[in-house]
Amino acid sequence: MTIESRRQRLIELAESLPEVTVEPGGDDNDHLGLSVRDRRFGWYLEDHHDDGVIALTCKAPPGVNTELADADPDRFFIPSYTGPRGWIGVRLDLNEVDWDHIDHLLEDAYRLTAPKSLVTQMEDNRPLP
Numbered sequence: 001m002t003i004e005s006r007r008q009r010l011i012e013l014a015e016s017l018p019e020v021t022v023e024p025g026g027d028d029n030d031h032l033g034l035s036v037r038d039r040r041f042g043w044y045l046e047d048h049h050d051d052g053v054i055a056l057t058c059k060a061p062p063g064v065n066t067e068l069a070d071a072d073p074d075r076f077f078i079p080s081y082t083g084p085r086g087w088i089g090v091r092l093d094l095n096e097v098d099w100d101h102i103d104h105l106l107e108d109a110y111r112l113t114a115p116k117s118l119v120t121q122m123e124d125n126r127p128l129p
Contacts, residue, residue, distance in 0.1 A: 003046070003054060006092050007032070010044050010056060013103050017110050034058070034106075041113035042106065044092075054093035056102060056122045058109035060086055 002013075014020050014034045023032040025043070034042035042058035060068075062118040065088040068076040078088040090105060091097075113120050 001097070003093070006054065006097065007044060007046070009099060010092065010102065013099070014042070017106065018114070018121045020110070021103075034109075036110060036114040036118065039113050041109040053091060055089045055091050056105070057082060057087050057089040058105055059074055059112045060088040060105070061085060061108055061112065064088060064108075 001121055011022050011032070012021055014055070019036050023033050023035070025033045030046040031048065032042055032044035032052070034044070042056060042123050045053070045055050045057060048055075060120075065076075065083060065086055068088055068090075069078050075091055075094065077083075077091070079087050079089045083089070088105065090102065092102075107122070110122065114122070
């Protein structure tokens with residue numbers, strides 16, 4: 001899977017959630033911010049600060065970031081800026097990426113950020129009146 005196809009897969013997963021916007025960021029617009037109603041819940045980072053890593057960083061429920069990073073440090077990490085606020089990083093540049101788990105992480109981050117009405121819409125998979 002190419003870098004571009006991984007980026008596109010992440011965009012598809014994020015945009016499947018109600019009212020999510022994906023917007024370019026970074027000096028070369030190589031990063032992507034993931035937001036719901038102007039509230040950021042994740043980032044796609046490509047070679048952030050020349051670290052050579054392609055990753056998703058996103059909000060996580062309390063304790064999940066350290067649990068995942070401790071259990072599988074080759075795949076998960078605590079992001080330097082947002083990690084102290086409970087965010088988790090997951091590498092997307094490894095040979096094997098568990099896209100079901102990425103989807104689950106995005107949904108958790110979304111639930112922690114989105115208004116309750118949108119979370120209900122996501123869970124019920126029905127449009128708002």
